[in-house]
Amino acid sequence: MLERLDQVFVLFKDWLVAFLPASWQGVVGVIICVVAIIAVYPTLFALAVLMERKGLGRMQNRYGPNRVGPFGILQPVADGIKSLTKEDIVPLRADAVVHFLAPVVLVVAVFMGFAVLPMGRNMVLVDLDTSLLFFFAMMASTELSVFMAGWSSRNKYSLLGAMRAVAQMISYEVPLLLSSIVIVMMTGSLSLVRVVEAQNHFTGILPNWYVFTPWGFAGFIVFVIASTAETNRSPFDLPEGESEIIAGYFTEYSGFKFALFFLGEYVEMFAVAGLGTTLFLGGWAGPISFLSWVPSWIWFFAKVELWICFFIWIRGTLPRLRQDQLMNFAWKFVLPFTLFNLVVAAVWRFMGEGWLRWLVCWALVVGVYALAGRSGMRREKIGTRIYRYAD
Amino acid sequence: MNPLAGYLLVAALLFAIGLAGALTRRNAILVLIGIELMLNAANLNLIAFWRYGPHPEFLTGMMFAIFSIGVAAAEAAVGLGLIIQIHRLAQTTDLDKINRMKG
């Protein structure tokens, strides 16, 4: 029974497909999965927006939205209706075709990433041999849509936002990739299904997730930082810093296209959260051995939601970085630390079993973290400021 | 039509387009775009030959393509850096106007 519940979606799909002639089954099966993904994630997006607004409100000792429906839970519906019925304005001098294509490209690229994400046991649309690479390829294509949006709007704020976003995404894509490389080194596969399987066993009652190993923990930290920056979330939300450049690259978007950008951004957040969950937190594997009867997809979505909550928490806590701080952080701290993490992973791999490698690897990770943090993030001493023209 | 011949024709066409772009356009960046197209056409050739070649398991063509992609990335970075520097010196990226040896 519990196994049936675990596979409920797979069985449902098989049951639906069985009505069709055999030659159609493959195609229709894929279409059903795609429709499911396209239905589930926007729903989660609505939920996340609500959670974000309520949670941020509570962190700032406010109520958050509480007018639409009981406790304001219908707020996303109201937002959706509003953005769908708003006028779609395209600036006169804008490049209409590119302006139209930008949100479409973003949403398509972001949704493509889910094709390879295992959301439960046997619940993956395509089990590619190179799924991790595919995922990063799709995430990389979002940069282009950001640029298209910013450039086609013919607006200085948009262009500035787009340039900031592209520079930031390129800078943080490197650590994002490199922090995942340790997982590839350990699993010996680029397939996300293999990655989850490699983590889905227990020592005692504790899981063998990669986050509990020294190199995995370091990779996890870097991944969290880089994925926050990749999705332009606070504190790395310079591309859309409201107080500086209005809304960044989607300043000139309104109505449905704005909603698409908003959706794309949140779904990208889900995508990187799902990837991070898969790589470091065991994907759909349960956290404790005696809880493994709980359906795998519940674990996956619970972990993703937890990750999203953490993003919200971070957003409620940290102020926005400055551009130079952002770049310095990426190139002077995150990148060296990640590169060194590869060395730690190699040390781990070749030291053999035993407590010694735990000790050595943890010491290496913590030591390098402290060192890189100290030397890379050294602040310049700023003397007393003299304002020549103020007096 | 022979599948390999189809890929080779497409690659040849892309190469010719890239070459035409690199030879006829005035802007330095577009010349670089043409070169990128030519490199990509070559990659397509390599992959096609690997796929239909006698020994795909040796991965020779594939490896060539992967290395070529890597080299192309380096080439693009350096080439665009040079173009930006030239623009800084000459205030133009028009190749017809950049015709002096003296900087």
Add this chain to the structure above:
Amino acid sequence: MSFAFWVVAALTVAGGLAAVLLKNLVHCALALTIAFAGLALLFLQLDAQFAGFAQILVYIGAVAILIVFAVLLTRSSETPAQGGIFSHTWLAGLVVAAGLFAVLAWAVIESAGGLPHESSAPAVTVMQIGNALMGRYVLPLEILALLLTAALIGAAIVAMHEKEGTK
């Protein structure tokens, strides 16, 4: 030849053509990404998944972005080109390109009969590619790594704005 191949090939060639023919350089760069994406799809059709996704990652994710950055930094998209977008030797270039294509196409069509026919997809996994990269091709890989590092530093130095007085 399958229908899909012709569609993707047409897309790729159209993207390539647009990339060299359009007036606005940003449009050229965007058309170029269409060509890159088409090429990636062709790679996938050739069962070269790794190369295909690497193509998207490197070309669309990095090279195209670099090109648009360069376009914006040199203001090439804003200034209307005086005297057309083509150089004055465009006819010679076109003739050379057309001649090259004629020769290549002739060679391909002539030898089409002798080319190998449909073969089953080679069962190549990423594992094998990785092993090959780390085994037989380790030296080229290292050289490539060195080249990329050198290119990174070189590009940064070339493009770096020299401050007054520092040399």
Add this chain to the structure above:
Amino acid sequence: MLGEGILKGLAETAKNFAGSYVSKERLTTVQYPEERIPTAENARVFPFLVFDGKDWESGLRCVACQICEKECPPKCIYIEKSKDKKPDYVGKPQFYPARFDIDVSVCMSCQICVEVCPFEAIKMNTEFELATDDRFGGLLLDRHKLAQSNEYYHKIHPTEAAEVDARLAEEKAKTEAKAKAAAAAAAAKASAAAAAPKPAESATEKLAEPPAKAAESESKQGGGGQ
């Protein structure tokens, strides 16, 4: 070590998050339409016209002197003086505003009209829920919409209204004393005449007279109200 501050910050926001569910003092938000903070006594939004007595039209203190219209910086007041003199509620003929419009979409709440008015006829209202779906007609308040009774004035600005009433009563007492003296003189002069109250009217033909009288009657009511 790097990141310590972040952890501290995270702890702080977590404390806020949890605390906002536990302690009500943290949530300082006022749920506006249901809960309201009483407006401060010296709050001011847009002007209104004070009238005495029960009938707004005859009780208006305004005599259409148009000083406020001239002084208004954004020129949001429009006054049409009446052609005839209408007896105000004490029975004395005065000009009255045939039209008195304030465009509150133009008004900037500077209170200059209040300061220049010699008759204490225009005061600042505290009513702020003026939202309307007609941005031209709905925000152009005519004299009927502007008229508010002196009791209302006492309700929204008690201290200020009491001061105004006291001042008016004092003036009224002064003028009455003067009138009495004049009346006494007149009575001494024309002792033969039978009807005494007639000369009082001519002697007290001053502008401050009618409001002073009105204020006297109001101050009796207002004094009880305080």
